Amino acid sequence: MTREVKDRMENMIRDIENEVAFTRRYIGKDKLDARVMEAMKTVPRHEFVPSNQQLLAYINGPLSIGHGQTISQPYIVALMTDMMNINSNSVVLEIGTGSGYQAAILSTLVKKVYSMEVIPELMESAQQTFAKLGYSNIECRLGDGHEGWPEHAPYDAIIVTAAAEQIPDALVEQLKPDGNLVIPVGPTYGPQDLLLVRKEQDGEITTRDVLAVAFVPLVRTGSRH
Ligand code: SAH
Numbered sequence: 001m002t003r004e005v006k007d008r009m010e011n012m013i014r015d016i017e018n019e020v021a022f023t024r025r026y027i028g029k030d031k032l033d034a035r036v037m038e039a040m041k042t043v044p045r046h047e048f049v050p051s052n053q054q055l056l057a058y059i060n061g062p063l064s065i066g067h068g069q070t071i072s073q074p075y076i077v078a079l080m081t082d083m084m085n086i087n088s089n090s091v092v093l094e095i096g097t098g099s100g101y102q103a104a105i106l107s108t109l110v111k112k113v114y115s116m117e118v119i120p121e122l123m124e125s126a127q128q129t130f131a132k133l134g135y136s137n138i139e140c141r142l143g144d145g146h147e148g149w150p151e152h153a154p155y156d157a158i159i160v161t162a163a164a165e166q167i168p169d170a171l172v173e174q175l176k177p178d179g180n181l182v183i184p185v186g187p188t189y190g191p192q193d194l195l196l197v198r199k200e201q202d203g204e205i206t207t208r209d210v211l212a213v214a215f216v217p218l219v220r221t222g223s224r225h
Contacts, residue, residue, distance in 0.1 A: 005046065008058035012074055013041060015060035019075040026211045032082040039108045040078050045071075047129055048101040067119050069216055071099040072161060076194075076213065083182045083196050083210065084157035086110050091152065093174065095145030095218065096161035100126030100138075106159075107135040114138075114152050116145045118221055144221035148174040155179065162218035163192040167207075175199045190214040 001009070017031070024030050031037075046057035048071060053063050062070040072080075081102075086092060090110040094103050097117035103126065106113045115138060117123040123140050130138050141149060145160065146168045153174035160171070160183040167185060175181050179199050186192030191212040198206045 001044065005044070005058075009041060009045075012045070012058040012060055013037065016040065016075045016078050019060065020079070023211065027079060028210075032078055035109060036078055036082045036105075039081070039105045040074065042108060043101065043104045044133070045074070045101060047133060048099040048104070048126075065099045065122065067122060069098055069119065069122065071101050072215070077102055077105060079211070080159055080161075080182045080194070081105055081109070083180060084159055085180050086157050090156035093149055093152070093155045093158045093171075094161065095148075095159070095171070097123055097126045097140055098161065100129050100135075102159065102161055103138050103140075104130065104133070104135050107138050110137075110156075112137050112139070112152075114149050114155075115140050116143050116149055118142065118144060118219060145218060146170065146220065150174060157181070158183075160184065160218060161215065163188065163190065163213075163215035164218045167195070167197055172197065172199065172205060177201050177203060184213050184215045188217045 046054050049057045049063050060074050062073045065071050091112045092110050094115040097115040103113050103115045127140055148170040154176040156176055156179055158171050158181045163184040177199055178201055181197040184192040184194050191214055193209045194211045194213045196208045196210055
């Protein structure tokens with residue numbers, strides 16, 4: 001990492017810490033998990049954004065990645081990762097591979113990442129980035145995330161990085177007991193509620209509304225053309 005990238009990265013980390021402190025009332029903590037912040041320091045975000053946005057890669061905001069899609073704001077990536085409550089033995093599912101940045105963050109924290117995407121070009125480009133940077137525990141698949149990825153279920157945690165109209169039943173089914181599903185839910189043109197959906201040990205489902213957010217929609221595969 002060059003000195004310049006390192007400086008920008010350090011600024012990004014400070015911005016995330018400030019926004020976490022600023023939103024502490026909503027998220028219920030002053031600081032995110034140290035391992036999550038460490039992951040944010042190690043993944044080179046500029047490798048996941050288009051070449052014309054290199055200089056913006058470390059600002060604490062969302063960026064366009066083409067195809068009408070965005071790479072989420074770093075603070076939101078860190079917060080959602082923290083909410084998943086994962087460890088190095090976790091097997092997790094991500095819906096919405098996009099640039100691959102969120103999957104790469106997860107890759108450094110867990111045993112295995114399964115990630116689903118509907119736009120083939122984005123999935124292919126993310127896979128190339130994973131190969132280039134050596135993130136070898138991520139498996140991608142094209143498909144509608146509303147259905148989840150039943151073959152590898154149940155998952156220790158699931159993250160959805162596009163806004164659903166409702167919590168998809170399949171994702172709750174594919175979650176392990178004591179597992180967390182982190183998902184923005186609400187109308188297509190936002191704002192949506194970032195929800196922490198927990199499956200308790202006894203199978204009971206509890207939902208906590210954490211923060212108002214704005215995500216691109218989780219589309220139905222049939223509705224794409
Ligand atoms: N996690 C990504 C954010 C991508 S934006 C990153 O770190 O860059 C949301 C992504 O969800 C888009 O790439 C979009 O194509 C994808 N998406 C939308 N609807 C989907 C669906 N039903 N199933 C899987 N992916 C979907």
